[in-house]
Amino acid sequence: MITRKNASISKFIIHKVGNKFNDTKNAFSEKIVDFDEASYNLMLPFLLRPFSSVVQSYRFNHHANISLNEINSYAKQIFSDDDAFVDISKHVVTHLYEQSASANIKTGDVLIVMFEGIEFNEITTNALGIFKIETKVDFFQTYLENNSYDVLVQKGISSKKVDKGCLILNQTDTEGNIILSVDNNSYDAQYWINQFLNIKYADDANSHTQQYIELCKEFSAEVLKTSYGAQEQNTFLAKTIDFFKENEVVNIERFKDDVFQEDKHKSLFDDYKKTFEGEQNIVMRNQFDVAEAVVNKEKKKIKTDIKLDTNIQIKLDIDAPEASSEYLERGYDEDKKMHYYKVYFNVEA
Secondary structure, eight states, X not given: OEEOTTOEEEEEEXXXXXXXXXXXXXXXXXXXXXXXXXXXXXXXXXXXXGGXXXXXXXXXXXXXXXXXXXXXXXXXXXXXXXXXXXXXXXXXXXXXXXXXXXXXXXXXXXXXXXXXXEEETTEEEEEEEEEEEOOEEEEEEXXXXXXXXXXXXXXXXXXXXXXXXXXXXXXXXXXXXXXXXXXXXXXXXXXXXXXXXXXXXXXXXXXXXXXXXXXXXXXXXXXXXXXXXXXXXXHHHHHHHHHHHHOSEEXXXXXXXXXXXXXXXXXXXXXXXXXXXXXXXXXXXXXXXXXXXXHHHHHHHOOOEEEOTTSOEXXXXXXXXXXXXXXXXXXXXXXXXXXXXXXXXXXXX
């Protein structure tokens, strides 16, 4: 996460990117934008707001050598040479254009921005921002003509959220430059992260925590819910979050002992973990530090509702992992030929 209270824009340029597949051409600007006060005050938070809640960071990737990563190279040139900003920004757009090898890739405005005063992990640095605006919204514009006002519809950029954006900090660790990325229009998961930026998750507690919770979520959906029902799935997810919140370090064997009562469930989990690692092309650690911010963010995404085909929903409290097994029973009624849930309670809240 970044802090933007002291951030400012020092350089800003707009280009348009076409689509290589459809033979739609790029269009380049030759000068940086000179903002008026109102536009600047709206643009700065519009661009940086999405990164205020991003907890995971990335690093540049390349199969041969990181120095051959195009965006890494362009960022280094911009950071080291102020006069190169306009020319290098065009190369960034051309590289983005080269990745649009599908009709699904949308054309749009590309904003290349230099920021100053970005705070990240108590360090203040400058950063290069690359944003792609793919979606325009309709808005009404009034105008005066012949002493009367009229109205027309125009298209413009919504100030609510960016479609795609990345922030490359001029700050490195042992893995290289720290990169934050957002994608609110992810119609192609490979296009922005893998093909254009060519980045991977940092090897840190945030990444390890995220990957393991993602593994647990998919295991619960594809194995537990399918074989044992939604109650078993939701109980497992609640126990998972509880374990992560109660432990500063996750040990995989201790985790399995804590959340699974039967050895067959442990075996199912181990088998699924191998499949997950193969599909994601990762090797997960057997022990890692917990990133509390990631746990809290993922907890908000987890839905623990049991939706029934009789228009009834049962909502389980993710903060009470034992409640489901203690106060909720699942069975089958032979007379009605239907499944049922039995709920125990003292008083209605």
